[in-house]
Amino acid sequence: MNAIETIMRDWRMRISSLRCEEVCAGLAHLGFEIKNGKCPGHKVVSHSALRGFIGTNFNCGHGRNDVVKIAYIKKLLRVLSENQSELEQRENSHE
Numbered sequence: 107m108n109a110i111e112t113i114m115r116d117w118r119m120r121i122s123s124l125r126c127e128e129v130c131a132g133l134a135h136l137g138f139e140i141k142n143g144k145c146p147g148h149k150v151v152s153h154s155a156l157r158g159f160i161g162t163n164f165n166c167g168h169g170r171n172d173v174v175k176i177a178y179i180k181k182l183l184r185v186l187s188e189n190q191s192e193l194e195q196r197e198n199s200h201e
Contacts, residue, residue: 110136110193114186121179126166129174129182136186136193147172151182155196156189 107115113132117124130140130149138153147166153159162185164178186193 108194109197110186110190114183114190117179117183121176122173124174124179125171126174127171129164129166129179133182137196151185153189156192159185159189 113136117129117132126147126149133140133151136153137155138151141150141152142148143150143163145165147168148163149166150161150163152161162181164174164182166172166174
């Protein structure tokens with residue numbers, strides 16, 4: 107199982123308990139860039155190597171390393187799923 111499949115499986119199993127740092131680390135491992143947004147807890151996600159991917163965002167809540175809401179995890183899983191083949195190609199070319 108490759109990294110993207112592992113991350114997606116883990117996120118699906120733990121969808122209601124994923125913390126901000128875990129989500130950011132998983133995205134960063136897959137080559138996504140995560141920047142802080144204007145509001146506290148708001149994250150902006152981009153990936154320069156994914157054709158047609160404009161970007162997305164999610165909110166980490168207001169606490170330190172707060173649990174990310176399920177709706178945001180579902181949105182990020184959809185992004186990963188839609189770009190899975192391209193992310194896998196990128197991962198394989200870096201091995």
